[in-house]
Amino acid sequence: MSMMGEAGVDVLLFEAGGFRLGADAGAVVRVASHRPEDPQAATFGAVRSGGREIVARGRGGTTQAVSVDTILGVRRVKPSDLRPLPRFLLGRVHPAVIGFAVLEETLVALVELSEVEGAEAEPG
Amino acid sequence: LRAALDRSEDRPAAAAAEADVEYFCFRIHQARYAVLSSYVSEVIRLPPVTALPGTPPFLLGVAAHRGEVIPVVDLSRFLGTGTAAVTARTRAGIARVEGMVVLFIADQLEGLHTVQAGGLLPPPLGGEGPAEFISGVATEARGTLSVLDLPRLLSTARARTVKR
Numbered sequence: 001m002s003m004m005g006e007a008g009v010d011v012l013l014f015e016a017g018g019f020r021l022g023a024d025a026g027a028v029v030r031v032a033s034h035r036p037e038d039p040q041a042a043t044f045g046a047v048r049s050g051g052r053e054i055v056a057r058g059r060g061g062t063t064q065a066v067s068v069d070t071i072l073g074v075r076r077v078k079p080s081d082l083r084p085l086p087r088f089l090l091g092r093v094h095p096a097v098i099g100f101a102v103l104e105e106t107l108v109a110l111v112e113l114s115e116v117e118g119a120e121a122e123p124g
Numbered sequence: 125l126r127a128a129l130d131r132s133e134d135r136p137a138a139a140a141a142e143a144d145v146e147y148f149c150f151r152i153h154q155a156r157y158a159v160l161s162s163y164v165s166e167v168i169r170l171p172p173v174t175a176l177p178g179t180p181p182f183l184l185g186v187a188a189h190r191g192e193v194i195p196v197v198d199l200s201r202f203l204g205t206g207t208a209a210v211t212a213r214t215r216a217g218i219a220r221v222e223g224m225v226v227l228f229i230a231d232q233l234e235g236l237h238t239v240q241a242g243g244l245l246p247p248p249l250g251g252e253g254p255a256e257f258i259s260g261v262a263t264e265a266r267g268t269l270s271v272l273d274l275p276r277l278l279s280t281a282r283a284r285t286v287k288r
Contacts, residue, residue: 019177044177083193086186088224088278092285094178100186100193107174107188 008079011101013072013108014054017044022101022108025074029055029063042116043067044094058114066116077101082110145244147271148217149237150230153205156267157254159274161236163219170196170214170229183285184210187227194218196227202281203254221275224282237269244271256280 010025021044034053042064052071058064083100085093096115100107147158171187173196179185182202186193196216200208208214208229216227244260247270257280259273 017177019175021177083188083191086193086195086225088195088226088282089176089186089285092282093176097176097178100174100188102188102191105188106172107186107193109174109176109186 008076009082011075011077011108011110012054013075014052014068015070015072016066016068019044020072020108022075022077022110023054023056023113024110027056027113029057031055031071034065034067044096044111044116054113056113064114064116066113075101075103077103083107144238144240146236146238147269149234149269150199150217151232151234152200152203152208152230152254155205155254156234156269157199157230158237158239158269158271159219160271163221163274164217165220166218167215167233167235168218168227170210170216170227173210180285182281184229187216189218189227192225194225194227196229197278197281199228199230202277203257205254219274219278221278224278226278226281239269239271 011022012025012028013020013022015021031052031054034051043066052069053065053067054071055063055065081102083102085097085099094111096111096113097109098112099110101110146161148161148164149156149158151157168189171189173185173187175185176183182198184196184198187196188194198208200206208231210229214229215233216229217233219226219228239262243262245262247258247261248255254270254272257272257277258270260271262269262271
């Protein structure tokens with residue numbers, strides 16, 4: 001999460017493959033429509049409605065696209081509402097999942113978009 | 125003196141072997157199971173569960189309880205005996221084992237139950253599914269009570285939670 005400060009971190013909330021997820025909004029380059037002729041974007045599973053993709057900064061100045069169902073918006077999350085992976089799940093969950101945010105007593109899994117399986121890097 | 129010391133070592137062990145043991149009991153598909161009560165710190169109403177990508181069906185997701193993120197395990201699914209019905213009234217046990225914390229759900233949580241000294245028999249040999257994790261069996265008026273080796277069960281569950 002790159003926008004961490006005392007006030008918190010901006011998290012882009014979205015739904016993909018039936019999961020409600022969040023990602024560092026500071027790493028997002030743009031949110032775009034996914035056209036059929038565009039290269040296949042990475043997903044977290046079977047995208048239901050689809051049609052949207054998040055283009056995020058990856059390593060080495062590349063960008064990567066992740067196909068999602070719905071963009072829910074951006075929320076500022078306080079540092080005290082961020083949680084690491086519990087010990088039971090360390091190394092045992094989707095490699096893109098890096099932790100959780102507590103939002104109104106429910107949890108949102110936070111993901112590193114560049115770690116989504118199948119994400120194809122493009123020159124930035 | 126040596127003979128006296130040998131006898132003194134035996135006494136606590138013998139006493140422990142004969143002590144009553146308290147278990148936390150629950151039902152899965154009419155069968156009664158139990159785990160050592162010392163592993164179960166609390167029983168709560170199941171909080172909202174957040175599903176996670178790339179996890180097996182027995183790992184329903186994670187839930188927040190008093191600020192702690194806890195994985196939720198459906199014991200019925202893990203033991204291959206079906207699926208626990210999750211409703212707004214579903215209750216879950218919080219198990220703390222070897223540094224791991226897990227919320228587990230079953231068809232019905234019964235609560236604490238004491239098995240009298242000598243009441244626990246060795247498990248049947250072999251078998252798959254639940255039998256793989258049974259460390260002892262008690263025959264009671266309410267039916268057979270199968271005691272699960274919770275550390276081994278959770279260790280196996282974690283091993284089967286392979287990232288995808």
